Every structure is written in C-alpha cells, then in structure tokens.
Amino acid sequence: MIDKRNFMQLFSSLLMNSMIANTACKAKDIKQEEIVVIGAGISGLSAAKTLKAQGYKVKIIEARNRIGGRLWTSNKWQDLPVDLGASWIHGVDNNPITEIANQLNATLLKTEYDNSVIYNSDGKIFSDAQQEEIEKLSNKIYSIIENAQNNNQDISIRKAIETFVKKYPKNSQTYQLINFILNSEIEQEYGGSIDDISTFWYDSDKQFGGDDKIFKDGYNIISNFLAQGIDVELGQKVNSINWSSGKVKITTNEKVFFADKAIITIPLGVLKRNIIQFTPNLPNEKNIAINNIGMGVLNKCYLRFEECFWPDDVDWIEFISKSQGEWSEWVSFQNAAQMPILLGFNAANKGIEIENLSDKKIVDSAMSALKVMFGANIPKLIDYQITRWAKDEFSFGSYSYNKLGYNPKMRDALAKPLNNKLFFAGEACEKQYFGTVHGAYLSGIRAAGEIIKA
Ligand SMILES: Cc1cc2nc3c(=O)[nH]c(=O)nc-3n(C[C@H](O)[C@H](O)[C@H](O)COP(=O)(O)OP(=O)(O)OC[C@H]3O[C@@H](n4cnc5c(N)ncnc54)[C@H](O)[C@@H]3O)c2cc1C
Incomplete structure (x- = not known):
C-alpha cells in the first residue's frame, strides 16, 4: 500500500514524467544557467531530459564509452539482445x-515467479509436499524476522x-x-x-503492482530514448569536483568542465571508494550515509544452447x-x-566469489x-555472456541495500543538495524505490x- 505522503511524492514525479514524455521539444524560456550532470545512467538521463525540457543548458559527462550505466543491453546475439544490467520493469x-x-x-x-520448478540438490524435482514444506519454512522465517523487527536494537537477518x-x-x-x-x-x-542486511529496514522499499516484464529488444531502448537531443560527452572519468566558490569545477581524466550547478549520479559503490576528490569535502552526514548504505551484488551468466532441454513452459528454475x-x-x-x-544468477557473497573466477571456471x-538437474548428457553450450559488477570500476556493485547500521534518513542525506550548487541523484538516493530502474x-x-524550484 502506498501511504498518502508517498502517493503525493509519486504523483508529482509522475506529473513530471509525463511532462518529459510530452514536452521534450517544447523548451520553455531559455535559461542562462549551465548544468553539468555527471553520469549517463537512467537517473542522469532523466534529470538532463527534465532540465532540457525546461530550457536549461545541460551537458552530461560520462566515464564509460556508452550511455545507460547499469542499463546495459548486449547485442552480441543479434537475434536476442540480452540485458547485462537491469532486465525487468518490476x-x-x-x-x-x-x-x-x-x-x-x-x-x-512477461515472466512470473510462480511459473517455476524447483530441483533438489540430487537433481529430483520437488514434489507438491516438498514445495509445501518450503512454504511453511518460508513463513516461519518471515515471522521470526518480523518479530525481530520489534526489538529495540537492529540485528542482521x-x-x-x-x-x-x-x-x-x-x-x-531443512x-x-x-x-x-x-x-x-x-x-x-x-x-x-544476510550477515549484513538489516532486519529493521531490509524490506522498507515500496513496490508497484502488476506483472514483472522484460524488454524483448533490451532495456537500452529506454536510455536511448531519454538521451535523444541531450549533449553527452563519453569517456570523461570525473576525478575531482570543486564546489568551493563561483562555478563548480569538474575535472576529468581529459578536461575541465565548469557549471553553475552539477547533478552527481555517481553510483554508491564508487562514492564508497573515495575515488572522487570533493573540495570542500562532502559534509559528515553524506559520508555517514555513503558508509552505512550497503552496496549489493547480483551477477548474471547467460548460457546459450542449440535447443531447450529443460521444461519449456516455466520461467524460473x-x-x-x-x-x-x-x-x-x-x-x-x-x-x-x-x-x-x-x-543463471549469483548474488551477495556468492556473486563476488564466482565473479573472481575465470570465464571457463564460471561456465x-x-x-x-x-x-x-538435467543429466550428464545435456547438449553442449554454444556461447555465454558473464557479468562482473562487483569489479566494475564505474559501479563497484549492482545496487544498494539497507545494511545493519542503516536508517532511512541516510538516503535523504545522500540526496540532499549542497549550497544550491551540488545536487544528487541515483538509485541509492531513493528511499522508497532504491535498487531499481524506476527509483533511479x-x-x-x-x-x-x-x-x-531553486
Ligand atoms: C545485474 C543487475 C540487475 C538489475 N536488475 C534490475 C531489474 O531487473 N529491474 C530494476 O528495476 N533494476 C534492476 N537493477 C538496478 C538498476 O539497474 C539500477 O538501480 C539503475 O540502473 C541505476 O541507475 P543510476 O542512474 O542510479 O546509476 P548508473 O546507471 O550506474 O549511472 C551512473 C553513471 O555514472 C557513471 N560514472 C561512474 N563513475 C563515474 C566517474 N568517475 N565519472 C563519470 N561518470 C561516472 C557510470 O558509468 C554510470 O553510467 C539491476 C542492476 C544490476 C547491476
């Protein structure tokens, strides 16, 4: 359920959303202020598109040689583009x-979680009775977690x-x-x-209703659309941001950019590494947020075969x-x-462990x-595609989560503008929809x- 406050926030965002969609070309009176957006992921693109529609001069600078950030459609397989970052509209x-x-x-x-089959570690399909056992255990686990949410002190799951x-x-x-x-x-x-996830806050995110759906032609259809008409400079890795006085000075590996205001969408994983030098330093409350919001890992491994040898009517195995x-x-x-x-997916510690292996070992x-699950004589693999998000130098992780030591004010602190000069966006800034494309x-x-507004 969306409460009233969340509804009002969502409502104004959706209004803004339809404004972007419908009035991209109807720029209002031209504004003199120059805005630099750091990062051409979905948050940077939506910020730039909104400002451009309102007549601002906007430039995005992006470290990678592509736009989209954690939206990353691979066209290696021409007949099926696959998403190495986000896949679903949740x-x-x-x-x-x-x-x-x-x-x-x-x-x-559409893919459905319920349209699934479970295999035991000996390769046998779970019977209905065993599935019921899983459901009972799952209910028990959630009731334990719910009870722990009433404790005075937060503990890990x-x-x-x-x-x-x-x-x-x-x-x-068992x-x-x-x-x-x-x-x-x-x-x-x-x-x-689960060693690190907060019991109090792990599921404090909000969800939209309806099915989960993937893009047949890849998620980058969204980022490519948002980037239309936006000035984006690729290959610009930001090393320092000076916001001490006058214009904001942004130094990359190649150039110096000046802006009246900057929107920073650098992923939490990168902020955690202190790779970017801020002058003056970011205030304490932002550093506390950066340290105490967790950055999680989810990795993908696509395996392509000549033919389907698993149950062809299920979405999840x-x-x-x-x-x-x-x-x-x-x-x-x-x-x-x-x-x-x-x-195939591997998450959290297992995701990190597996991505440290060679491609051959992973496959x-x-x-x-x-x-x-399917016997020693399954057909040979034709091709594969593997991600390593924990190592990715422009993300250092897949998406943020609420770890022990977290509280929701931290996401507000991360999002808070500084001196009407530095503004912050990105999935980790989002209290309700963190870790998602729509949140970003x-x-x-x-x-x-x-x-x-300013
Ligand atoms: C494997 C995986 C699966 C996911 N699945 C889903 C899903 O199914 N559904 C869903 O809703 N969400 C999913 N997500 C989460 C979703 O992809 C992200 O929440 C969202 O894309 C983040 O957007 P962003 O703009 O905040 O960050 P980003 O997309 O990371 O954009 C930030 C940009 O900043 C750039 N940058 C970094 N450092 C620098 C620098 N020093 N200088 C200049 N630029 C820099 C980066 O290259 C990047 O382009 C998934 C993520 C991953 C990794």
Whole structure:
C-alpha cells in the first residue's frame, strides 16, 4: 500500500514524467544557467531530459564509452539482445518506465515467479509436499524476522534466525532449505549478504503492482530514448569536483568542465571508494550515509544452447544447491522469448566469489549445476555472456541495500543538495524505490525539480 505522503511524492514525479514524455521539444524560456550532470545512467538521463525540457543548458559527462550505466543491453546475439544490467520493469502498473515503454511501443515479455520448478540438490524435482514444506519454512522465517523487527536494537537477518537454524544439523535437508530460502528470496533480491542486511529496514522499499516484464529488444531502448537531443560527452572519468566558490569545477581524466550547478549520479559503490576528490569535502552526514548504505551484488551468466532441454513452459528454475546460493536461481528465455537461453544468477557473497573466477571456471560451474538437474548428457553450450559488477570500476556493485547500521534518513542525506550548487541523484538516493530502474529514474526527476524550484 502506498501511504498518502508517498502517493503525493509519486504523483508529482509522475506529473513530471509525463511532462518529459510530452514536452521534450517544447523548451520553455531559455535559461542562462549551465548544468553539468555527471553520469549517463537512467537517473542522469532523466534529470538532463527534465532540465532540457525546461530550457536549461545541460551537458552530461560520462566515464564509460556508452550511455545507460547499469542499463546495459548486449547485442552480441543479434537475434536476442540480452540485458547485462537491469532486465525487468518490476511491477508494470503505474510504473513510470512502463509509460515510456508504451510510448515507444516496446515489446514487453512477461515472466512470473510462480511459473517455476524447483530441483533438489540430487537433481529430483520437488514434489507438491516438498514445495509445501518450503512454504511453511518460508513463513516461519518471515515471522521470526518480523518479530525481530520489534526489538529495540537492529540485528542482521543471520542473527535473527540463528536460534531457529541451530535446531537443524548442517547436513539436514531443512538446513539446506533454510539457506535456499534466505538466498533466493532475500540475498538475490537485495544483493547483500544476510550477515549484513538489516532486519529493521531490509524490506522498507515500496513496490508497484502488476506483472514483472522484460524488454524483448533490451532495456537500452529506454536510455536511448531519454538521451535523444541531450549533449553527452563519453569517456570523461570525473576525478575531482570543486564546489568551493563561483562555478563548480569538474575535472576529468581529459578536461575541465565548469557549471553553475552539477547533478552527481555517481553510483554508491564508487562514492564508497573515495575515488572522487570533493573540495570542500562532502559534509559528515553524506559520508555517514555513503558508509552505512550497503552496496549489493547480483551477477548474471547467460548460457546459450542449440535447443531447450529443460521444461519449456516455466520461467524460473530454482536449484537447492549444496553450496549455499550457488546457481540457485535461473530464468529460462524459452517460455517468454522462445529462445533456448538460460540466465543463471549469483548474488551477495556468492556473486563476488564466482565473479573472481575465470570465464571457463564460471561456465564449468554453471554447467555442473545444470548437469545435476538435467543429466550428464545435456547438449553442449554454444556461447555465454558473464557479468562482473562487483569489479566494475564505474559501479563497484549492482545496487544498494539497507545494511545493519542503516536508517532511512541516510538516503535523504545522500540526496540532499549542497549550497544550491551540488545536487544528487541515483538509485541509492531513493528511499522508497532504491535498487531499481524506476527509483533511479524518479530520483533524476526529483534532482532536476530541485534545480527548477531553486
Ligand atoms: C545485474 C543487475 C540487475 C538489475 N536488475 C534490475 C531489474 O531487473 N529491474 C530494476 O528495476 N533494476 C534492476 N537493477 C538496478 C538498476 O539497474 C539500477 O538501480 C539503475 O540502473 C541505476 O541507475 P543510476 O542512474 O542510479 O546509476 P548508473 O546507471 O550506474 O549511472 C551512473 C553513471 O555514472 C557513471 N560514472 C561512474 N563513475 C563515474 C566517474 N568517475 N565519472 C563519470 N561518470 C561516472 C557510470 O558509468 C554510470 O553510467 C539491476 C542492476 C544490476 C547491476
């Protein structure tokens, strides 16, 4: 349920959204102020588009040699572009991304979590009775977590369920199932380890209703649309931002840019590394936020085959792996897109561990999991595509999550403008919709709105 305050915020964002969509060319009176947006991800693009529509002179500077940031469609397979960053519009109803997708007549494909099959670690499909057991265990885990939310002190999810888990020997099926639930339902969603995730705040995000849908031609259809008519300089890695007096001075590996105001959409993972020198330093409350909001990891491994050898009518394949969280979640593109492609995920600590392996080792490990489920004689792999988001120097992680030590004021502190000169956007600034494309998009519109109001 969306409460009244959230509704008003969302409503004004959606108004702004339709303004972008409909009046991109109707620039109002030309403004003299020059705005530089750092980062051409969805938040930077939505900010720039909003400002341009209001007559501002805007430039985006971007470190990579492409736009989109964590929206990254690979065209390596011409017959099926695949998303190496975000894939889904999570909850299509009233989602601002759906509105743009509809405007562009983008083909959206539905995948359903419930349309799934679960394989045990011995390769047998879970019976209905076993599925019921998982459901019961899952309910139990969530009631333990909910109780822990009433404590005076926040603890990690691991700590909250510790006593319950201890009842089961490590080699028991129940112990494996608990680990499976914690990984597939919490770590895969938030990207953080249950050792670090806050019990108080882990699920404080809001969701849109409706189905989850992916873009047949890739998510970059959205970023490409938003970038139309925007001046973007690629290959500009920002090293320092001086906002001490006069204009904001932004120094990259190649050039110096001056701006009346700057919008910073640098991902949280990059801010955490202190790679960018701010003069004067960022205020303490921002540094506290940067340190205490977690940056999670979700990695993808697409495997392409000649033909489909798994159940062709399911969207999700789940695997109770012996090694916690290893290849526990798969999406099939056979049902949704009629393509014999499987997408395996690894999240949190397992995601980091696996991405440190060579491509060959990752593919061998993924194939071993498939062989347990579908037999030793599965067809040979034709090709693969692998992500390594934890190592990515312009992201250092996949998306933010609420870790132990977090409180929601920190996202507000991260988003707060400084001296009417520096403005901040990006998924991590979003209290309600963090970790999503729509959250990042709305944060860009919010930051642009702050400049417009100012
Ligand atoms: C694997 C994965 C799966 C995901 N799945 C989904 C999903 O299904 N649905 C969903 O809603 N969300 C998903 N997300 C989250 C979503 O992709 C992000 O929340 C969103 O794209 C973030 O947008 P942003 O503008 O905040 O950041 P970014 O897209 O990261 O944009 C920031 C930009 O800043 C640039 N930059 C960094 N450092 C510098 C520098 N020093 N100088 C200049 N530029 C710099 C970066 O290159 C980048 O282009 C997923 C993310 C990942 C990684």
